[in-house]
Amino acid sequence: MKTLYKRLMAKLIVLLALPPMAAAQQARTFSIAGQSDRAAVVHINGKYYVALDSLAQMMHGTIRFQGTQAILTLPGTVGVAMQPAQTSTPPHLSEDFLRAEIDALTAIREWRAAIVSAVQSNKPVSEDWVGGLHRSADAKLQLAVAAATTVPDHSAVELLRTEFTNMQQMSDQFVALHDKSSNIPTDSFDNNPLDQKIQNCARGLSAMASTKLFQDEPACH
Numbered sequence: 001m002k003t004l005y006k007r008l009m010a011k012l013i014v015l016l017a018l019p020p021m022a023a024a025q026q027a028r029t030f031s032i033a034g035q036s037d038r039a040a041v042v043h044i045n046g047k048y049y050v051a052l053d054s055l056a057q058m059m060h061g062t063i064r065f066q067g068t069q070a071i072l073t074l075p076g077t078v079g080v081a082m083q084p085a086q087t088s089t090p091p092h093l094s095e096d097f098l099r100a101e102i103d104a105l106t107a108i109r110e111w112r113a114a115i116v117s118a119v120q121s122n123k124p125v126s127e128d129w130v131g132g133l134h135r136s137a138d139a140k141l142q143l144a145v146a147a148a149t150t151v152p153d154h155s156a157v158e159l160l161r162t163e164f165t166n167m168q169q170m171s172d173q174f175v176a177l178h179d180k181s182s183n184i185p186t187d188s189f190d191n192n193p194l195d196q197k198i199q200n201c202a203r204g205l206s207a208m209a210s211t212k213l214f215q216d217e218p219a220c221h
Contacts, residue, residue, distance in 0.1 A: 032058055092212045093152050100147040104140035104160055105205050108167050111137050112198060115174055120186045125178040130171050137164060152214035156205070159220035163201045170194050 028041035030050050039054035052070060056063045061074040093101075111133040118125050141164050148157045173194075177184050189195050197219050204217025 030055075030058075091150060091152050093156060093208065093214060094147070094150050097144065097147040097149065097153040097156070098209055098212060100140070100144035101156060101160060101205065102209050104137065104144045105163070105202060105209075107133075107137040107140040108163055108198075109202060111167055111171065112195075115171060116189055119174065119184050119188055122183065122186070124182065125174045125184065127175050130175060134168065134171065137167070155214050155216075156208060159201065159205060159217055162220045163198065163205065166194060166198050166201070170198065 028043065028048070029038040030041045030048075031038045035058065037058045039050050039058055042049045052072070053063055056072055059072075059074055061072055064071050064073070111130075114133055115125060115130065117123075118129075141160060144160055145157055148154050170192075174184065174188070177188075200219035201217055204215070204219060208215055208217075
């Protein structure tokens with residue numbers, strides 16, 4: 001019915017009112033293929049017109065007037081315009097990127113855990129020692145960057161970069177503390193804003209890996 005409606009609207013110009021005076025003309029009728037109903041056709045100035053109410057009746061529709069507008073409603077079209085648009089499913093993070101992201105996130109977590117353990121055990125946090133942890137995490141980060149192919153992937157990569165940068169900053173802080181004093185307070189991670197930010201960002205990235213959907217995480221900024 002919708003296809004029929006479009007074809008009719010493309011071929012017909014429907015008038016709500018015809019001029020009061022029209023020259024005598026040959027009688028013509030309009031019909032829809034496959035239907036027996038007919039409507040009178042008026043030929044004026046080289047154009048053909050069909051009365052709007054006759055057209056509605058032939059199409060088994062109804063006419064209603066709203067202000068200066070005439071609205072034709074066809075069977076099966078009631079409420080169609082009111083239906084909400086279908087929401088598209090957000091694009092997922094690619095499988096290759098997810099695997100690389102998880103590996104990079106794991107390397108960053110191991111980096112942090114090693115420093116926490118060393119500080120709480122009064123072990124030295126030297127630059128040579130943390131260098132290996134830094135290089136491992138950086139290598140996994142670069143693999144994640146290379147695996148990013150979609151828009152959500154690239155958005156997640158930026159958050160992962162920030163997590164790496166924050167971890168590097170905290171690692172440098174503890175190396176600097178070690179250079180100044182061999183004894184670093186064991187409670188250095190208590191209420192540490194940078195460490196809390198790192199952990200919150202890691203949780204956000206882990207949640208994305210679980211749902212496979214990108215979701216911005218304020219802690220990663």
